[in-house]
Amino acid sequence: MPKILLLFAHPRYEQSRTNHALLRGVGELAEVTFHDLYEAYPEFDIDVAYEKKLLLEHDVIVWHHPFYWYSCPPLLKQWIDVVLEFNWAYGPKGNALADKTCLQVITTGGGSEVYCSAGRNNYSINTFLRPFEQTARLCGMRYLPPYAVTGTHKLTDEELRQHADEYHRILISLRENASVADLKDCEFQDDIPPQLTIS
Ligand SMILES: Cc1cc2nc3c(=O)[nH]c(=O)nc-3n(C[C@H](O)[C@H](O)[C@H](O)COP(=O)(O)O)c2cc1C
Numbered sequence: 001m002p003k004i005l006l007l008f009a010h011p012r013y014e015q016s017r018t019n020h021a022l023l024r025g026v027g028e029l030a031e032v033t034f035h036d037l038y039e040a041y042p043e044f045d046i047d048v049a050y051e052k053k054l055l056l057e058h059d060v061i062v063w064h065h066p067f068y069w070y071s072c073p074p075l076l077k078q079w080i081d082v083v084l085e086f087n088w089a090y091g092p093k094g095n096a097l098a099d100k101t102c103l104q105v106i107t108t109g110g111g112s113e114v115y116c117s118a119g120r121n122n123y124s125i126n127t128f129l130r131p132f133e134q135t136a137r138l139c140g141m142r143y144l145p146p147y148a149v150t151g152t153h154k155l156t157d158e159e160l161r162q163h164a165d166e167y168h169r170i171l172i173s174l175r176e177n178a179s180v181a182d183l184k185d186c187e188f189q190d191d192i193p194p195q196l197t198i199s
Pocket residue numbers: 015016017018019020066067068069070071107108109110111152
């Protein structure tokens with residue numbers, strides 16, 4: 001059964017509403033390792049050897065974070081910079097992550113309607129996430145369509161609960177080696193080409 005490493009990066013988790021709701025109970029899911037980067041490394045002193053060991057022990061890598069200035073909070077960027085080393089994660093001898101699966105999960109204050117050419121943010125969420133997609137691909141990972149919970153400030157408690165249920169369903173499906181086609185009812189962001197089975 002594939003093992004899932006959920007790398008979570010939120011600099012103000014104690015003030016979070018959306019991500020608290022999404023993550024409630026996730027730690028109890030079998031085969032899911034929840035790793036809160038800001039809790040582990042408040043001074044940004046990332047233990048690279050430990051992070052590499054964790055990566056090797058898992059099959060699905062989740063980058064989960066609130067969307068900050070069209071990107072990730074700085075500790076996740078730092079994690080990418082220092083952990084995904086040349087000739088380990090990429091480069092002529094770098095194949096440690098080959099054939100793993102990468103899922104990015106984000107929460108955005110902006111509603112889905114502002115993430116398009118006619119909207120205030122001009123570009124789709126997938127377009128903003130291209131550097132992450134390409135990072136995963138350079139490391140030989142399959143980058144799944146991202147899962148985004150948008151318009152967080154306006155979500156009702158019931159809507160939040162539905163998103164949390166959907167997120168947990170995605171994690172369970174990935175753990176059970178589902179293909180993305182099996183997850184077609186989930187609201188993935190959808191402008192990524194469909195070469196995405198993980199089995
Ligand atoms: C520093 C900062 C930058 C943000 N940048 C964006 C952004 O670029 N796009 C967006 O839609 N929301 C942005 N937001 C809103 C957050 O994404 C939103 O508040 C968060 O996802 C809600 O989740 P939470 O309740 O778990 O904190 C930003 C918020 C902060 C504090």
